[in-house]
Structure formats: C-alpha cells, structure tokens
Amino acid sequence: MAGYATRVKADIARWREAGLIDPATAEALTRDVAANERASLSFGSILAMMAALLFGAAILIFVAANWEAIPRLARVVALFAVIAAGYVGGAVMKTRDHAAIGEALWIVAAAAFGGSIALIGQIYHLSGDEASALVTWCAGAALAAVALRSNPLTVAAVGIADAWLFLKGFDFFGRAEFLHFFIVMAIVLFAVSFWTRSQASRHLIILSVLFYLVLLVGDYDTLRIAVPLLIGSALLFAAAVFAGDPIDRILQLGGRLPLHALLGFLTGIAMIQFELADESTYASGFAVASIVALSGIVAAIMLAGRESRGLRWLAYAGFAFELAIIYSVTLQSMLDTAGFFLAAALLLGILALVIIRVEKRMRAAAHTGAAA
Known part of the structure; x- marks a missing residue:
C-alpha cells in the first residue's frame, strides 16, 4: 500500500x-x-532489530541457566560489559549514521540490564520479588530512553510495564493488592514519549490503560468501571472530532484519537452488556445497552469514518460483535432476536436515508457556491 x-x-x-x-x-x-518524508525502515534495519531482540532473549535465557560453572564476579563483570558495550556501541553507530544498528545495540543493552537484575539477585540472594525486578527494569529502560532520546527504548519500557501489568493482574506474583501503580508508570512513560518522540509508545500506553480497566473489573463492580469509561470515551470522541487539531497538537497521536476513543466506547459497552446478559432475556437493560452500542457505532462512522479507514474497520468489527452478542443472549427466543434485528434494521435504514439526503444537499450547495 x-x-x-x-x-x-x-x-x-x-x-x-x-x-x-x-x-x-x-x-x-x-x-x-x-x-x-519520514524515512521508512529498510529490510536490513528490520533484521537488525530482530537480531537484537533475539540476542537479548539469549542473554536472559543464559542468565536463567545461572552460570554455575562461571565465578560470581566474572558473571557480574560480563553482564555489565555487555550493558556498557551496548549503550556505548549504539551511540557510536548512531553518530556514524547507522541509526538502526545503534538502536538495536541499545535494545541489547536494555535486555542485559534486565538479565543482570535477575542474576545479581540470584547470586547474592537479595530480597525482593519478580514484580519489583520488572519495575526496576522498566525504570532503567525509561532512564536510558530519556538519556539517549530513543524511540525503541521507550517502546521497550512500555512493553516491560505491560508485562508487569499482565503478570500482576493475573496473579502470577500472588498479589494481595491491586495494581494501581500501573497508572503512575503509564503517566511517567507517556511524558517520556514526548521527549523521545515515540508516537508508538503513546498508542501502546492508551491500549494498556484500557487493558488495566478491564482487569479492574475483577476487583470492583462492573458498572462502576464501565459506565465512566463509556461516557468518557464518548466525550473524548466528540472532542477529537470537533476540536481534533488542537487536541492532536497536544497529544501527538497522528489523528488517531477517535480510533482509541471508539475502542474505549466499545470496551465499556461490552462490559455493560456482559454484566446485563446474566439477567432475564426480556430485561430492558441489555436491549438499551445494545441500542446505545449500535447507535454509537453508526455515529462514529458518520462523524469520523470518512477520514479513518482503521476507524471504519474497528466500527465494522464492533458491529459484528454486537450482532453476535445480541444473538447469543436472546437465543432463548428467536422471535425476540428477529424483532430486535428488525427494529435495528429499520432504525439504521432510516438513518441511512436521512444521511444520504443530507449529503446530497450539502454537495449540491457546495457545487452551487463554487459556480457562483
């Protein structure tokens, strides 16, 4: 393309x-x-990044083997040598106009830093757990990203924070409290992304916050999380559509804020529908939520679908999901399902006719004005 x-x-x-x-x-x-024009990644640059990730994984696996045959001091010195060589070598390659190789070496150094945390903890039996090690690793990667103003290192720091969120959220560390500290990490990394000019990190952070809210449902009442998310996403979508340029100049998301807002809206309404699906098939709550979902999808396509292909595809996926969940919940009564689909089809058909007529009049007025 x-x-x-x-x-x-x-x-x-x-x-x-x-x-x-x-x-x-x-x-x-x-x-x-x-x-x-932004220079696109060459095939060699992509291979260099993949090699760096594989090399970093090799370091972590090698650390996990615990190096029993190597003296303790030699293990520590070797890891710190890899860290220093990665950061210094990457800086040298960047100054010689080999940006991809330099960034790849920095990724290797960041991976070696994570491995050194695990190794030193094993060797000297330091107190702490895996969650604390991940937070330390994330902080180290973020500091390196700030010092070197590195886009890939910022993405790596966000990825480490997401790993902490996933493992902590699914109780891999036997948590006693919920992971609200992730919001602090997200805010700090979001601020760092402006300094490192990492738009990809900002997109990833927003998606991670949505995942955090989904995890939050396990500890709190669903509607207390879903309703504010739904309303907030709708307001954010409206702001992005009607005041998009000023907001995008601040957030620097490449005009994709409506896409994130629509995803937040669909996430919130899905939470509500799953919560209400346990009630009776004839309960009005689920029907109202479904109507709100379909209306929101149509409104999103009307207001921002023309400018964003990704938003259109997300809206189509959301529409398909709505059809699936409505059918599954109302499966006990095919008549209710058919009736709901018929009412929704009539509503969408009327909206389509109105939109088509309005657009024709707008185009006619534009042509008349141009001819005058």
Whole structure:
C-alpha cells in the first residue's frame, strides 16, 4: 500500500497535469514533501532489530541457566560489559549514521540490564520479588530512553510495564493488592514519549490503560468501571472530532484519537452488556445497552469514518460483535432476536436515508457556491 508521501506526490503530478498548479509550485511542493518524508525502515534495519531482540532473549535465557560453572564476579563483570558495550556501541553507530544498528545495540543493552537484575539477585540472594525486578527494569529502560532520546527504548519500557501489568493482574506474583501503580508508570512513560518522540509508545500506553480497566473489573463492580469509561470515551470522541487539531497538537497521536476513543466506547459497552446478559432475556437493560452500542457505532462512522479507514474497520468489527452478542443472549427466543434485528434494521435504514439526503444537499450547495 502506498504511503502518504507517495500519494501526495501522485496528487501533485495530477494537479499539475490538470493545470490546477503551475510547474514551479508543483516542484516546490514535491521538494517539501520529500524533505519532510519520514524515512521508512529498510529490510536490513528490520533484521537488525530482530537480531537484537533475539540476542537479548539469549542473554536472559543464559542468565536463567545461572552460570554455575562461571565465578560470581566474572558473571557480574560480563553482564555489565555487555550493558556498557551496548549503550556505548549504539551511540557510536548512531553518530556514524547507522541509526538502526545503534538502536538495536541499545535494545541489547536494555535486555542485559534486565538479565543482570535477575542474576545479581540470584547470586547474592537479595530480597525482593519478580514484580519489583520488572519495575526496576522498566525504570532503567525509561532512564536510558530519556538519556539517549530513543524511540525503541521507550517502546521497550512500555512493553516491560505491560508485562508487569499482565503478570500482576493475573496473579502470577500472588498479589494481595491491586495494581494501581500501573497508572503512575503509564503517566511517567507517556511524558517520556514526548521527549523521545515515540508516537508508538503513546498508542501502546492508551491500549494498556484500557487493558488495566478491564482487569479492574475483577476487583470492583462492573458498572462502576464501565459506565465512566463509556461516557468518557464518548466525550473524548466528540472532542477529537470537533476540536481534533488542537487536541492532536497536544497529544501527538497522528489523528488517531477517535480510533482509541471508539475502542474505549466499545470496551465499556461490552462490559455493560456482559454484566446485563446474566439477567432475564426480556430485561430492558441489555436491549438499551445494545441500542446505545449500535447507535454509537453508526455515529462514529458518520462523524469520523470518512477520514479513518482503521476507524471504519474497528466500527465494522464492533458491529459484528454486537450482532453476535445480541444473538447469543436472546437465543432463548428467536422471535425476540428477529424483532430486535428488525427494529435495528429499520432504525439504521432510516438513518441511512436521512444521511444520504443530507449529503446530497450539502454537495449540491457546495457545487452551487463554487459556480457562483
């Protein structure tokens, strides 16, 4: 699929051939697009990152073997040598215009840091648990990301924080309290992502917060979590649609805030529907929640679907999920299922007719204004 810069250059050429812009303007626009085009990852860069991840995994597995045949001091010195070589070597490669290799070496160093935490704890029988080790590893990766202003290291720090959230949330560490500390980690890493210019980290953090809220349902009443998430996501979606440019300049999400807001809305309404699905099939609560879900999906497509293919696909997936859950909950009565689908079809059909007529009038008014 062609990238943004490629499509813009094709549009510039088409505008020039159509006489909409003169050759000098077309050349200036092409130069500006080329100057601001982000360099894509080459195949070699991707292989370098994959090699770094594999090498880091090898270090961690080697540490897990506990190096019984190697003296303690030699083990510690070897790990710290790998850390130093990774960070220093990566910096040298970055200065020599080998950015991908430099970032890969930094990933290796961050993995070696995590391995050193486990090894030193094993050797010297230090107090603490795996959860604390992950937090320390995350902090180390985040500090390295700040010092080196590294996008991949920021993503790695977020990934380590997500690993802590997953393991802690599913009781791998035998937690007695809930993992509210993740919110602190998310806020700090979100702030770090602006310094390191890591848009990918911000997207990952938002998805991680949604996962955190899903885990929160296990300890709290579902509606206490789902209803605020639903309302907050709807308000955030409205703000992203009607005041998108100022908000995106602040959050720097590449215009994808509506996509995250829609995902939050669908997550919240799914929580509510699962909670109400245990009630009687004839209870009105589930029906109301389903109508809200379908209406929200339609509104999302109407307001932001034209500009975002990803949002459209998410809305279609949400619509399919709604059909599946409505059918499964009302399976006891096929007549109720058919009646609900018929009412929903009529409602969506009426909305479609209204939208089509409004869009035709808007296009006609635009053409009239252009002709005048």
